Amino acid sequence: MDERIRAIENIAIADYNYPLPEERIAKFPLEQRDQSKLLVYSDGDISETQFSHLPELLPADAMLLFNNTKVIHARLFFRKPANANGMPGALIEVFCLEPYHQPVAQAFEEREHCSWLCFIGNNKKWKEAPLSSQFTIHDSQFTITASRGEAVGNAWVVDFEWTGGISFAEVIEHAGVIPLPPYLHRDAEESDKERYQTVYADPEGSVAAPTAGLHFTDNVLEKLRDKGIATEFITLHVGAGTFKPVTTDTIGGHEMHVEKVQISRQNIVNILNQLGKRKDRRPKAGNHKSSTPASPIIAVGTTTVRTLESVYWFGVQLEENPDIEAMHVLQWEPYNHREKEISVEESYSNVMKWMDSHGIDTLCGDTQLLIAPGYHYNVIDGLVTNFHQPKSTLLLLVSALIGDAWKSCYRYALDHNFRFLSYGDSCLFWNRDVL
DSSP: OOHHHHHHHTOBGGGGOOOOOGGGBOSSOOSSGGGSEEEEEETTEEEEEEGGGHHHHSOTTOEEEEEOOEEOOOEEEEEOOOOTTSOOOOEEEEEEEEESSSOHHHHHHOSSEEEEEEEEETGGGTOSSOEEEEEEETTEEEEEEEEEEEEETTEEEEEEEESSSOOHHHHHHHHOBOOOOGGGOSOOOTTHHHHTSOTTOOSEEESSOOGGGGGOOHHHHHHHHHTTOEEEEEEEEOOGGGGOOOOSSBGGGOOOOOEEEEEEHHHHHHHHHHHHHTTTOSOOTTOOOOSSOSSOEEEESHHHHHHHHHHHHHHHHHHHOTTOOSEEEOTTGGGGOSSOOOOHHHHHHHHHHHHHHTTOSEEEEEEOOOOOTTOOOSSOSEEEEEOOOTTOHHHHHHHHHHTTHHHHHHHHHHHTTOOBSTTSOEEEEEOTTTO
């Protein structure tokens, strides 16, 4: 086994633990999104400001990339019929994860039937009979019926049928409940329908929000545009696996979840243009380091990072085999290419040529990419992100960007009353390799 791969697989997850008191977890969002705190880390220096000041911290030639996925009301509840004694039947939760063998957009457009992979709560009580519930939409009632199919790993195939001639997007919007992270230890409230979405959310498909984007308001986005900062929107539909804890002693035994990614041809063209701007940004000998790199590419959220870096590795795959028919990036993909890596410009150009040859404007693929210390970032120069759970793969991703400085940053945040996790405060981290 390659020594580099062995060293990464042997990373002990216990080294990425930190004390997180329950009271430091933000159970509810702030009234105003952009009034959250922002921790800024650059080359050893830690400071803090208000998130609304983010545009002032970025150079005018920067590019921010956002994940515009929309969280679906993924939790459906069905009550079994009352028993012979009139006692209410068991409550069954069906948690929709992703369409079964069907594109997300197509599944949401269905008007009579579709199948999804689902987690099932209280599964032992389901037995075999279909479950049915009635709801009201636009003053008209519709009925949705769920039938349990085969098991797939720790999930189940569930067939949904409904009346009313409405789309499944409308069904789940009115019949389902927004899926808050389990560590909030509370039920979703009416306000969560708005606050657990980014203001720019568009294509439906996530069961968890890309939480770094929750801080952005229309006002902050307008300030970015007024300064000339480019904004791009790509899509990674966040799966429930984002909350999957690392239960093995080392990350070599952890299996990363698979998530669906989408990026348009125009996104790639614009990223390539930005890459052209930053080619000659390295300071000349004798110049002092800057706190920010010139013409930086900044990802908003870890899901955006995984999308951008996954597209890079797909371009590497195409360099070796241009006849690949679909994008699928495996967990250990980056760590198996020691001898042959190409520039990000070459990689993204490969992807664009592949899209042109297949006559598509949007690349849809999936990724299982694991980013851990030892990973070399190919695309991003900076990251806007929230504070992550102890012993999580997201914390590994941050450490790959700023090294052990994550410990100082998190210690500072704990000492200075920052709020943690999905509804908490945020960070701006600069890639230590480009300063």
